[in-house]
Amino acid sequence: MATFMSMRFTSCKLCGHPVRRGIVNVSKLSKRYKATKLKQADTLVWEPVIGLEIHAQIAANAKLFSGASSQYGGAVNTQVSFLDSALPGTLPVLNKRCVEAGVTTAIALGCTINKVSRFDRKHYFYADLPAGYQITQQNHALANNGEFKYFVYGKYETDCVEKSARILQLQLEQDSGKSLHDDIAGRSLIDLNRAGCALMEIVTAPDFHTGSDAKSFVRDIKMLLVTLGTCDGKMSEGSMRVDANISVHKPGQPLGVRSEVKNLNSLTSVKKAIDYEIERQISVLENGGEVINETRSFDVDTGETLPMRDKELKQDYRFMPEPNLPPLRLYYTTDKSPSGTQQRVYVDILEKEIPMLPRDKRNYLIEKYGLNSYRANFIVNALAVELFDDLVKGKNIKSFSDFLMHQFLNLISQRDLTVAESNVMSSDIDKLYEWYQHRELSLENIQKIVTGLIEKQGASAREIAETLDLWQINDEKYLTDLCKQIIEENPKHVAKYKRGKKRALDRLIGQAKQKSNGKADLSTVNDILIKMMKTGAE
Amino acid sequence: MFVYSTMALRFIVRSLLTKRMKYLSSINRYRSKLPDKPVWIEINLKDLPEIPELTVDMIKHIERLSLVDFNNQQGIERLHSAISYANRLATVNTDGIEPMYSVLEDSELMLHEDSITEGGCRSNILQNASIVDEDYFVAPPGNIPLKQNNKNFNTGESVS
Numbered sequence: 001m002a003t004f005m006s007m008r009f010t011s012c013k014l015c016g017h018p019v020r021r022g023i024v025n026v027s028k029l030s031k032r033y034k035a036t037k038l039k040q041a042d043t044l045v046w047e048p049v050i051g052l053e054i055h056a057q058i059a060a061n062a063k064l065f066s067g068a069s070s071q072y073g074g075a076v077n078t079q080v081s082f083l084d085s086a087l088p089g090t091l092p093v094l095n096k097r098c099v100e101a102g103v104t105t106a107i108a109l110g111c112t113i114n115k116v117s118r119f120d121r122k123h124y125f126y127a128d129l130p131a132g133y134q135i136t137q138q139n140h141a142l143a144n145n146g147e148f149k150y151f152v153y154g155k156y157e158t159d160c161v162e163k164s165a166r167i168l169q170l171q172l173e174q175d176s177g178k179s180l181h182d183d184i185a186g187r188s189l190i191d192l193n194r195a196g197c198a199l200m201e202i203v204t205a206p207d208f209h210t211g212s213d214a215k216s217f218v219r220d221i222k223m224l225l226v227t228l229g230t231c232d233g234k235m236s237e238g239s240m241r242v243d244a245n246i247s248v249h250k251p252g253q254p255l256g257v258r259s260e261v262k263n264l265n266s267l268t269s270v271k272k273a274i275d276y277e278i279e280r281q282i283s284v285l286e287n288g289g290e291v292i293n294e295t296r297s298f299d300v301d302t303g304e305t306l307p308m309r310d311k312e313l314k315q316d317y318r319f320m321p322e323p324n325l326p327p328l329r330l331y332y333t334t335d336k337s338p339s340g341t342q343q344r345v346y347v348d349i350l351e352k353e354i355p356m357l358p359r360d361k362r363n364y365l366i367e368k369y370g371l372n373s374y375r376a377n378f379i380v381n382a383l384a385v386e387l388f389d390d391l392v393k394g395k396n397i398k399s400f401s402d403f404l405m406h407q408f409l410n411l412i413s414q415r416d417l418t419v420a421e422s423n424v425m426s427s428d429i430d431k432l433y434e435w436y437q438h439r440e441l442s443l444e445n446i447q448k449i450v451t452g453l454i455e456k457q458g459a460s461a462r463e464i465a466e467t468l469d470l471w472q473i474n475d476e477k478y479l480t481d482l483c484k485q486i487i488e489e490n491p492k493h494v495a496k497y498k499r500g501k502k503r504a505l506d507r508l509i510g511q512a513k514q515k516s517n518g519k520a521d522l523s524t525v526n527d528i529l530i531k532m533m534k535t536g537a538e
Numbered sequence: 539m540f541v542y543s544t545m546a547l548r549f550i551v552r553s554l555l556t557k558r559m560k561y562l563s564s565i566n567r568y569r570s571k572l573p574d575k576p577v578w579i580e581i582n583l584k585d586l587p588e589i590p591e592l593t594v595d596m597i598k599h600i601e602r603l604s605l606v607d608f609n610n611q612q613g614i615e616r617l618h619s620a621i622s623y624a625n626r627l628a629t630v631n632t633d634g635i636e637p638m639y640s641v642l643e644d645s646e647l648m649l650h651e652d653s654i655t656e657g658g659c660r661s662n663i664l665q666n667a668s669i670v671d672e673d674y675f676v677a678p679p680g681n682i683p684l685k686q687n688n689k690n691f692n693t694g695e696s697v698s
Contacts, residue, residue, distance in 0.1 A: 318603070
């Protein structure tokens with residue numbers, strides 16, 4: 001039953017006739033309300049279950065089983081050995097650096113290292129896999145049963161939560177070549193430079209429940225791999241790819257049928273693809289359909305997942321042990337076995353060589369400076385711990401960390417740059433902060449200077465500030481004159497503010513910003529405007 | 539004369555016998571894993587795992603996966619007998635025995651240093667390709683399934 005509340009008589013805006021208007025309050029007993037609430041509650045009941053497979057290309061000079069170069073961006077088909085192009089009579093020889101990288105990563109993820117692991121062949125036909133099989137480690141992998149803790153950010157800084165995911169398996173495998181699909185001419189162009197490059201496949205347990213969880217996990221594990229030096233983490237160059245296995249079920253019931261979304265190559269696509277796929281599966285199930293176990297790909301432009309046509313039939317990979325390779329054995333220096341003439345990989349030596357991990361750096365920042373976990377994780381992920389350490393001496397920690405994060409680190413992360421690549425010197429940041437504290441520069445102009453430094457528009461912060469004339473104007477007289485001008489030019493907004501709409505004040509301040517080219521001290525402008533409008537009202 | 543011939547005969551026979559005994563004893567020093575007499579075990583066909591029904595869909599699926607052409611009814615029967623032959627392995631008792639994955643089990647896996655020793659031989663790599671475009675291999679598009687040839691498996695004729 002609808003009940004009218006707070007009625008008033010006004011005139012219709014179109015025809016001028018008197019009309020009664022009021023706010024309709026839909027009673028909570030109404031059927032429509034109940035039906036909507038039930039539908040919303042139903043969607044809340046479905047629990048998504050997500051597992052990830054991360055393929056990280058190992059940072060090594062050569063490929064996994066051959067001596068060809070694994071560098072990115074080489075001329076087409078110039079980094080291909082006879083083994084990579086599957087010419088008969090060639091045999092694989094394992095690269096020591098790749099084993100070391102795999103073991104180091106496994107130790108950092110807290111996995112149990114298997115002293116003996118084996119290689120298998122995974123057979124499928126595709127133009128970019130010349131041999132018709134990929135050498136991987138399916139049944140006896142390099143390491144199993146690890147765990148990784150990561151931070152999920154929320155709406156506010158204090159909503160930052162630490163979660164943990166289990167690592168089921170870490171294995172070494174070969175990459176396939178790259179195929180460019182030319183749909184117009186109906187053909188594929190194959191470049192084998194990437195064929196045979198070493199990949200670490202990190203398989204997680206299905207411990208994720210939202211796209212945001214998965215994205216945070218990938219972000220933090222990327223930082224771990226970059227810190228260890230085992231992967232360069234450049235997802236845009238294909239150094240790291242993520243496949244997600246997604247299913248939904250109602251709590252208490254068995255797990256639903258899962259579908260796989262392959263080749264997600266950026267953090268935003270990880271989140272979007274998983275969220276889309278969860279919604280798609282929920283809507284399929286709620287309409288009485290069934291989820292098909294299939295492989296899908298993510299279309300970045302439309303934000304949808306689409307089935308991959310050539311993976312329609314269920315693939316049978318016919319796994320078999322790789323006959324050309326004996327088992328891979330790992331050693332400890334304390335082992336009693338006689339030392340051979342062969343090169344060996346010693347697990348305990350690698351363990352000692354592990355550098356300071358992101359989680360240790362985070363804990364260091366939290367303990368030394370009392371930062372909250374969001375800020376600590378942000379600074380660690382931006383590789384700015386040293387910078388922060390150098391510059392924060394003698395400054396207010398909270399205000400400086402705020403400044404560093406919002407005026408600098410945000411800007412460089414938007415451009416996919418690291419601190420080292422940004423061309424901004426730590427002395428510049430120091431100066432900018434000093435000027436900001438002494439009210440000589442507004443935040444907006446600071447961002448302009450930082451952008452200018454990144455784009456090499458000036459040699460130093462001072463130079464850019466002088467050239468573009470960005471110094472803050474604190475002169476009372478100038479500001480008062482400016483405010484008078486603005487109030488005269490914008491009577492409508494002034495009237496709105498006087499009526500009680502606070503937003504109008506923001507409009508006036510925006511005008512001040514524009515007119516003074518961002519140089520006016522906005523907090524003083526704010527005070528002057530309010531004073532003027534109050535006296536004006538009287 | 540007669541005595542000499544028998545003596546000679548006995549001599550020859552004895553030398554042959556000693557040779558045979560030496561031979562036999564040398565064999566016994568390296569004990570043979572082969573049994574002395576042939577051993578024949580009867581396998582009861584009912585103990586073996588059942589062979590699933592080879593439907594036309596399954597045959598098509600296998601043909602697509604392995605790119606092996608079964609062609610006609612004879613091919614399918616051959617597949618059936620191959621499966622039943624391989625099924626006899628199920629009678630071997632493997633309890634408590636570690637599987638052997640390759641005869642290279644005990645050898646040391648060689649590791650090579652991480653240096654670039656190969657590559658840079660584009661002309662060699664591309665020389666056997668039938669179609670090359672601007673140094674890329676040209677292949678048929680990967681996204682379209684192969685044309686399904688509807689075969690009559692009884693006669694081996696194909697009706698596309």
